[in-house]
Amino acid sequence: MNLTKNSSLAVAIGYPDVVSIANTALNQTGRAVECISIVMLVYLTTSLTTSLLMNWYNARAAIQER
Numbered sequence: 001m002n003l004t005k006n007s008s009l010a011v012a013i014g015y016p017d018v019v020s021i022a023n024t025a026l027n028q029t030g031r032a033v034e035c036i037s038i039v040m041l042v043y044l045t046t047s048l049t050t051s052l053l054m055n056w057y058n059a060r061a062a063i064q065e066r
């Protein structure tokens with residue numbers, strides 16, 4: 001998750017696009033809570049998906065003891 005938060009991977013995933021869409025919707029509708037909730041949901045989903053995939057990979061690639 002640290003890779004997702006602190007690197008240019010966030011740019012590749014499209015966080016700026018999601019935030020700009022939310023800002024446009026906020027300016028047009030004035031519904032701040034809903035717009036921020038959507039951005040939070042996208043970020044949470046991406047973070048949890050990355051975490052699950054990395055945990056699965058870690059368990060699969062771990063050295064097996066006898």
